[in-house]
Amino acid sequence: MSEEEHCKIKPEEVTRRDFLKTATMWTAASSLGLALLGSLKFPKPALFPDIPKTFKIGKASDFPVGTEKVFKEKSVVVQSHRDGLCAISLICTHLGCIVKAERKKFDCPCHGTKFDDEGRVVYGPAPKPLEWLKISQLPDGKLEVNIAKSVPLGTKFLFS
Amino acid sequence: MSLTEFFKNILRLPKTLKESIIRHGKPTSDRTKSEVVMSNIFLHIHSTRIQRYTLKKTFTMGLGVMAAASFFILIVTGILLMIYYKPSVDLAYDSIKDIQFIVPGGRFVRNMHRWATNVMIVTVFLHMARVFYTAAYKRTRSFNWLIGMALFCITLALSFTGYLLPWDQLAYWAVTICANIAGSARELTDLLGITRYFDVGGLIKTIILGSEEIGQDALIRFYWLHCAVLPLLMIVILSVHVWRVRKDGGLARPDEIKPEELAGIEVDEKAEEVFNNAPQKTYGLMCLVKGKTPLVNKGPEDTIPSWPILFIAEFSIFMFILAICCVLAYFIDAPLRELANAAVPENPAKAPWYFLGLQELVSYSALMGGVGIPTIALLGLALIPYLDREEQSVGRWFDNPTGIKVTINSVLYSSIVTIGVLAFTVKFGWLRNWFPDISQLAIILINPGTVLVAFFVLWSMICMVKYDSTRLSAIALFTCFLISFAILTYFATYHRGPNWDFFWLKSQWPIH
Amino acid sequence: MDKFFRKIILASSLVIILFLLLAAWRENLSMDWQKYQQKYKQELFHLAQNDQEKQTAEEYEIKLRQIVLPKLGRSDRCVTCHVAIEDIRMDHMEQPLKSHPGDYLDKHDLNETGCTVCHDGQGRAITVDAAHARDPHEYWEKPLLDKPFIESNCVRCHANTLTQTPNYNYGKALFKKKGCFACHSIRGLGGAKGPDLSDIGDASFHVKMPTAENREGLLNRFNGNVNLAYLHEAIVDPAAQPKETLMQKVDFSDDEVAGLTVYLKSLSSQRRVMDIGVSEVQSSTPLTFPTKSKASEVTGASSKGYAVFNDNCISCHTVGDGDRVGPDLKGIVGRRKMKWLREFIQYPSKLINAKDPIAMDLLKKYDVVMTDMGLTDEDVDEVIKYLKNPEAVTVVSKVKTDTKDQEALTQGVSPEQVSKGIALYQGKQRFVNGGPSCLACHNVKSPDVFSGGLLAKDLTTSFSRLGGMGLGAILKNPPFPVMKKAYKDKPLTEDEVSAVLAFLEKVSLENQKEGGKESSIEFGLILLVIGLSGLFGLFLLYFLFWINKKNKSVNSKVYDRQLKSEDD
Known part of the structure; x- marks a missing residue:
């Protein structure tokens, strides 16, 4: 593990975090998450096609x-x-x-x-x-x- | 102590797991940025560095990515719909109704599927036009153009097979028409009197439908094609398509790029170095890639790391398409008419909109409109890179001012000719109206469709002679077909009513 | 550059979130049925008198409800809004929370019959608009039926005349009385001049006419019900029909129009019992129903008149075979004055309107108004010529029956009816009145049943010989002594007759088909030729491969040499 780290070029310091960047990331993630959530609900129909209970x-x-x-x-x-x-x-x-x-x-x-x-x-x-x-x-x-x-x-x- | 080590390992688990998946540091340096792309099978459909010209917004307009994005949406929504859809004549229609009414999000997902289809067809059309007008089919890319043609056909086949599945009147009669178009080779064999022995049209039709009529067999075949065969083919061929773009050194680009053309696109300071034509040391592997070889220790010419900018750009296009589909899906429901009824035809029975141009031609002659002209058009399109082998700069819309001029002239010419022929046909009829006993052969050979084709070929020949250029001639022909197709599609959609009669507006349709 | 794409992502994501949330809201929180069920729950609390009822009210869930009817292929979700349909305490509430009026639900268990069997509408829908299916622009099938028109659905199950369906009964009688089947047929019975009305109840604007535009007035009259609007228009305004129609405008009263609309609406593929009301007239004079025979060649002096008669008159009149809907016309030329006859054949309505005494007598006797068939002067001449001398026609029937036409006829018979007929025939299902099964005496060549008794005639071709009408009459009122005795107090019901008929029709068709197998032989011949030529082609191919082959095996030389050396 230490060897791997050694090989890596030291990452540059991230100095500035753009507001746009973070906002974009989070809205995109949440929109896709919402879509995923919706499609997870999809397989369970509101009514099952069986005879009455x-x-x-x-x-x-x-x-x-x-x-x-x-x-x-x-x-x-x-x-x-x-x-x-x-x-x-x-x-x-x-x-x-x-x-x-x-x-x-x-x-x-x-x-x-x-x-x-x-x-x-x-x-x-x-x-x-x-x-x-x-x-x-x-x-x-x-x-x-x-x-x-x-x-x-x-x-x-x-x-x- | 192995025991303490073991507990330490448990504590370190999240970190080690993450490191085993992502085997590079934060993408901040050129190297790590390359590693992001290289070490991920999905991202590595792109090279680690891309030409800055690739990112020029007015060059590709993102059309190819748009088509791919809508295909992705189609796969996801399609898989969801498969949970509920039942490919049986008795159950299909009801299962669609159930999707509309009691499946959570069912109506929305179905609408999305429908709209993504339309977006995909439009973007595939436009993508093809973009590749043609920027001459991106030239040099090493000839075969990729052919693959693109195959993808184009699969796209149409996919949407066509999906059209039948709801099993409503719209679907049933649209597919009846298309099946009869497929069987229209019978027109020719009838004429030759050999239909009894050699019934190609009937054979094709029965193979598509699994029977003489559209019924359960046709439905299950269409379902099989739509959900298994065609998507699989699409994915495989699409992979080849993208892979070849990558192997051809990315998107086509002009040999000489002026700095002002790249205004606004990010620059990599280290890539200022220009290629040396006689490098002392090169990467041997690069021999596999066509083009000039880069120097060691020097950044290749005018490129930037593809991470993250290229992926951001593509993701933005995906999100854009998704947003468009969401908006459309919310406001406009996918059509669903009455249950299919073989006894009562729709009037007018129209094919899906992207086939309406063809249906207009079919109304003149089923054989020429349904088989002849599409074959000519597809064959002509496929052969473009092999017939036009002029050496020229690629990657610019219409090449140069002459190209623009030819394109504009062709647009005007084909609009006038197409509208003229349509107006003439509507006003005066055609041969059959004047000579009722005329042979079908004459109709097959001389009908508004073939006349249009003849006009366009003539125009393209004129351009060839006038400019002494196969490329300009190809531009002329392609433009003519494109514009004519658009006009025919519009005409058949809005101005054809019951019995395929001409009407200015839908409100003028007869009561019966 | 970077910023541009990020802005697109940001904007698109916001749009996606917005519309996903909107869609979720539209689907989950804005539904009307939730409000109705809340209201019902409140009412339950309001009405609760003891703890147990209060508890029931508390336990009442707000959820989608449905009645699944697998046998009918229906899922009726009407009870999602009409939750109180079985709750007789909710008589005072407003729709959709009102309980069902009348005592209909006592006899029709909701869990067995559902709602749409009687009321129509889109059972699967869960919004008011879609469930009532009244928007003519939405291509919804089977809009909800209102008061008089709902009667047309009772006959889906009830074979016998019901007192609860006055409009239907009136319409059915009118259809006969006004002579509609002079031109229109129902299930193969009736004239061929006008369109077949067997499934007319399923027709709607959308299948008959492409657009609902310009028809707002008509549609509003029927609450947006496209089916009824179409039927109404077809009855009241024949000129609005698409093709060049021969039908003339008849001035019906509103009641008559309503009755006819209800009756026509009842004629649908879902109707189990098909009785157009002519059979009672028929049973007194059993005869086959002469259909217009395209396949026969007609020669003779009166052949033209015969054709006219065949086209126009035959649904109601016979020549020498007795009275039917109208009088037997044998010898009519001698009985009536020529001028009167001419006028009555061409314009019967004129004479009736003028209260001509003979016409009024006839009307009184037969109770059916003769229809103006739109005959030309020449037609009338020819028909009179034929009636004068009906023997001067020789009809040479071609042996080959037009199987296609026959098949078209059988398509009208539902497979359920056929299977019921099979069961009845074999005695697997008993006749309601206890008559013996047919199998005991009759034999039929059919894969569906065992061979039967030989006491009476073989029935394999009975249908093609006697026709549906003749056979029906025999079944209802057996003329043969043994059969008459066997079924004396145990007559077959209408329903049973039609079932047995359906089965016999199928049998006779199957046997006809087996007779015509020449085409397959021809096909076999073609196959043989193709096979032989293919074989020949293969031989040719082999020959091409073999042309350079040595005719001995490769090591034969070695073998020969060895043999030789052994010899030495």
Whole structure:
């Protein structure tokens, strides 16, 4: 390293810094930076072309206590208990396989995770229990499940 | 102690990393300035020192760099657009709409892409004219002129293939027209009655479109050309183009340069030394470079270090073009019409503006206008450096006062002839209107397009005889074609309406 | 020098920064939908009565919204502004925050049908102007439809007559009553004198006429909707049409124009059910629809009159095949006075306007006003000559059918209909009223289906033999005893009939095509010749290479020598 330095001709002292020079450098850099920033935003569209995150499941009267309905396309099971309705996502929290809803338990076919009837992990690699989803009532009385919104495990919704 | 050394190394990491990347000091001395250029693969497309004449603003006007800058913008915006564009007949149009509406900055990027295309085409045209008028195709640069022609063709092909991709009415019908122009060799084979056995026009057309009609196959082919083949070719050939400029000793320049021509350009005090024609010691390597050999320990004649001035100049041109594209992209949206509909033609269906001059000629005869005259023009352009081998000074616009005079005369002549022929055709029609049964061969041979070419060739011959100079004759011919092309393009853009009829203004177009 | 370039950089960079920021502002901060959603959120707070509703209001996100309909290839982002479209509490708000009127959304789930299927407009757009697509200078397709015209989109899905679409129903009846299909055809049914109207609802200024200039008045009447403006003009002012038109101006009332516009607007490629309203008349007298046969040679004394009849009258009248839209004209010359006949053929409207008793009777009976076809005196003479003696014509039909014309016809049939027809035919999809599948009794030569029963006739060429109309009539009202019994209480619906027809049409076309393979043989011959000449050329080339070659291998000498020495 010292050898390299030795070889170099001593740089001349920079005596005067032109204002124009600095200003130019910084505005040019910031304009290109801004353009870069803008194009980094480009790959994420404002809306994704997938099916809606919310879907309607009918009215509360369609779910008498004890019913269980699986919405295959959306991978959600809706159960009606005495203390209200709940929607449980059927997507395994390990790597996103779709779990099989069986009596009082959920089994994941990919890596063997087993969940109990409330979606807690009983056995296997999944790090988290199955997601419970929010059910809300629309002004016209219809119920709507929001796949994007999870609620704490065990939350049940009571509708009239 | 290796352990302490190790921790020291960690502390020194930023410094050592920087030094390993930039292996020279601050560019303050001649040597370090050269090192900046030499040790960087991207900057070393330029030599370490450049002729002061190169920086003369009125000489190149930065046109070549402008074209390259717009090409760079096109690559960046094009790569961005590729994220969303779907080359399928069913999805293409909707994907463009999505880019317009829900992609962050999508509308702006698409507009930029569109406008950079137009800027590139204009600057490529002007760059070619600059090289021609400054005689920069002479001496060792003949082949580079040919490479430039190839780049010119690729530029047009790129913008043409990109024109179809939105899959709207404008695109569909513009490309239909161009595809039919490509297939117009059929006119000749039809005439000879051999189309059944030897259908060149049909072959070319089907190869371009991948089918008889414009459809999914054409779209995917155009996409393939536009996004892969042509850009790759462009980059490779552009590299050769720039590399040859460098190997030819930088830009062309006059043999004798008056000091006042270089007014305002920086001077390197150490480069005052003039070449000795019999140097005692020279750099042997320099034999590879054409031109005179420089002395050891003495700065070459009238040069300055290219760092930083040349790079600042080029960067400024890039920023200038970027700014222009931004302004245009903000105010004017790229066109997007209705979804392509093969059943309902646009009327008038116009090609992209840079092909409208040709479309005007095509309206007289598809074969001559679409194939014949462009071939003649391109061939003529390509052969200029080989046919005009006059020894002369290069690097000055129009060479000398006589050149200026010839150019002005040619501009006047070709304007009058072109406007005259157009006016005549609009007013009186052409052969088919007078003799309805005339053979197509007569139309192919004698139509306003060929008449124009004949007029220009005649003029160029006159100049050749009068001034006894191939260069001046070439100037005359080139000017005639350039001006005529500009006038035809203007005419077809603004004065041709439905059914390719003549109209003074768009508001005069018929209701239907 | 240096300074000059630096100044350019400085100025350019400032311009770039300015315009990038402007573009970012325009796109992210100046959008109308953000204001609407803010307003909706405020209203939610305002209406909230309990904690839960307050929480919902608080959780309401300001973001772009959409309904994606992959099956329909649509993404409707209308709900980005019309956020309250399903919220019945927002009845009192102003657009775009008003809830949807009526009970339409109960039957049409928004997540299944979306908005643009009924309303048109640019579903993908997120600005008011672009979404409503009403600016005639912007080349936007499918502008938003207003009150009466929206009816034309109901028929995209609903086959049966709806009470909610009075204008459409009126227009459909009018189209028949005014005799429009004497000249215009829809899906191959109707006259050929005027343009085909199958997809007329998709036509607009931009595709029919290049400029929207000079048309402000007309466009303003339709809120800038170019499609409707075009249709309106085409109905009201035929003279404004581009080509030399034969259509005459008819004085329609405003209601009639509105009805016809709605009906024409409904005729688009997206329409699933095609029923122009003539089929009810047809079913009583099943007959093929004689199309103008270009391929046939007509000779005989009345051939000129036959041609005139073919061009003008055949869509409504027959000679000896029974009444259709208009009366059967067999023996008409004997029944009516010559002078009256001449006048009525040439100017029917004149007689009707003059309340001529016979004309009024006919109008009462058939309920369709005969159209002035613009015949010359000579035409009328010839046609009367033909009607006097319709037998004096021999039509020699060329064997080769014009496949190109046939193909043009089939293009009107959508592949969905064909596939539905295949399913129905095979019984994979059941007929709504429970009729048995066709396959049980009939056979068809087609790669799409298995061979069927041999109880009844082979249907491969049925379409070309009987035509769409005849087959349709048979399907609706079977004249054959077994078939009649099988479908007695289980008639096919209109939709099913057209699907099965579409399939049979395809089959018959495919078989016709297979018949005409001569051209490929010719092509094969050319290929053979090219191949042979190429081979010959290659031999020539080889010959050129070999001309100086030794005819023995290089080391044969050595080999020979060795052999010799061995001998020794």
